[in-house]
Amino acid sequence: MTDPAAAVEAGVDVHEHAGVGDPNAHHHSPEQIRAEMRVYLAVFAGLGVLTAVTVGAFYALRSFPVRTAIIVALIIASIKGFLVAGFFMHLLSEKKVIYGILILTVIFFIFLMTLPFGHHANPFGS
Amino acid sequence: MDAHASVGHAELEIPYNVHPRPDTGVYNAKLGVWLFLASEVMLFGALFSSLILLRTGAESWPRGYEFLNVKLATFNTFILILSSVTVVMAWSHLRLGNLKKGRIYISATVLCALIFLTAKAFEYSHEFHEHRFPKTNNFLAIYFTMTGLHGLHILGGVIVFLYFLGPGAKMWLHEAERYTNRIEVVGLYWHFVDLVWIFLFPILYLM
Numbered sequence: 224m225t226d227p228a229a230a231v232e233a234g235v236d237v238h239e240h241a242g243v244g245d246p247n248a249h250h251h252s253p254e255q256i257r258a259e260m261r262v263y264l265a266v267f268a269g270l271g272v273l274t275a276v277t278v279g280a281f282y283a284l285r286s287f288p289v290r291t292a293i294i295v296a297l298i299i300a301s302i303k304g305f306l307v308a309g310f311f312m313h314l315l316s317e318k319k320v321i322y323g324i325l326i327l328t329v330i331f332f333i334f335l336m337t338l339p340f341g342h343h344a345n346p347f348g349s
Numbered sequence: 350m351d352a353h354a355s356v357g358h359a360e361l362e363i364p365y366n367v368h369p370r371p372d373t374g375v376y377n378a379k380l381g382v383w384l385f386l387a388s389e390v391m392l393f394g395a396l397f398s399s400l401i402l403l404r405t406g407a408e409s410w411p412r413g414y415e416f417l418n419v420k421l422a423t424f425n426t427f428i429l430i431l432s433s434v435t436v437v438m439a440w441s442h443l444r445l446g447n448l449k450k451g452r453i454y455i456s457a458t459v460l461c462a463l464i465f466l467t468a469k470a471f472e473y474s475h476e477f478h479e480h481r482f483p484k485t486n487n488f489l490a491i492y493f494t495m496t497g498l499h500g501l502h503i504l505g506g507v508i509v510f511l512y513f514l515g516p517g518a519k520m521w522l523h524e525a526e527r528y529t530n531r532i533e534v535v536g537l538y539w540h541f542v543d544l545v546w547i548f549l550f551p552i553l554y555l556m
Contacts, residue, residue: 253445261439267434274426281414281555289556296551303547311437311540318374321383328387335394339402 264311273303352490367527382534386541393545396495400552411488413554416481418472422554425468426546431544432461436536443529448521451532454512458539462507469500492553501551502542509535 251259251284284292309315314325364370365377373380404410413419439454476489478484483493513531520528 251444256441256444260438263437263441267430270430271427274423274430276417277551277555278423281419281551293556296555297548300548300551304544306463307433307540307544307547311433312537313501318369320373320375320380324383324387328390332390332394333393335398336401338398339405342402342406349453 262310266306270303270306273299273306277303367524367530374532376529378534379537382537386537389541392499393495396491396498397548397552400491400495403491407487408472410476411486413488413492413556416479417492417554418475419554421468421472422550424552425465428461428465428468428548429543432458432465433540435461436532436539440532440536443525443532446525448518448525452514452518455510455532456519459507459510459514462503462510466500466503468494495549495553499542499545502545506535506542509538 277296280295280299281292284295314321363377367376369375370377370380435454435457438460439451442450442454473493481489483490491550513535517531518528520531
């Protein structure tokens with residue numbers, strides 16, 4: 224759709240295109256892209272270290288209560304999740320519409336995670 | 350006649366598959382894949398929720414590390430993380446206009462995925478050999494359901510990557526930017542699959 228004539232034929236407003244400056248599009252300079260690639264490799268190294276830390280913590284915390292192990296494991300997993308979502312999925316610099324979708328998803332996800340705790344109030348089968 | 354054919358073709362073309370839509374700020378495929386990922390969050394969320402319900406409601410709960418292969422799962426975690434970085438490297442090389450390197454990194458991703466699935470098959474085979482099946486107990490039921498569904502997602506990703514390595518790569522000749530965008534959205538899906546494993550690994554294997 225780079226040809227303006229074809230764009231007009233397709234009913235696309237070329238002026239609207241011209242007004243869109245997409246910071247996360249593919250119009251970065253080669254230097255910027257190479258800098259991003261170095262960041263990806265650094266994140267990869269970080270994720271590798273954190274995986275080793277997860278397993279290390281598991282062996283170190285085996286004598287501790289299960290609750291402690293769960294909390295530590297989930298904290299490390301959350302940091303890894305942040306790195307993947309933030310850098311690989313570019314959520315640190317994404318558009319508002321994507322954040323909107325994700326906020327709504329998080330609300331429903333939290334509801335879903337808290338749902339099991341309601342079973343204590345369920346009189347059926349008790 | 351030609352003019353009519355041209356207009357007809359243009360009318361059929363899906364708009365905003367390369368450039369961002371003015372109102373959303375993203376191209377349509379990207380918005381679509383994020384909506385799909387939102388539904389995927391709810392799908393896996395339902396299973397995580399079931400796991401919480403089963404575990405908190407059980408008087409005793411098996412510890413995954415006592416019989417599951419933690420070393421193999423750790424290896425698989427590294428492999429999946431590696432595959433995530435190869436996807437973004439492929440996308441970056443495509444943005445630089447280098448199809449050859451892009452395809453090498455996509456191939457590396459497929460290789461990582463196949464290694465992951467092979468290791469998982471070994472794990473499953475071992476469990477079955479030890480007479481541990483989904484029907485054995487609730488832990489194994491949720492273990493096989495979650496890792497099985499995750500494995501199917503890996504397989505789905507492999508099929509899509511293979512398509513873009515093979516027949517789908519023709520798009521590069523005429524619409525390089527659109528092809529690059531396609532790899533970006535498949536990559537988003539792939540990172541999500543990696544993200545799910547990041548949480549599955551400690552919850553099923555280490556607790």
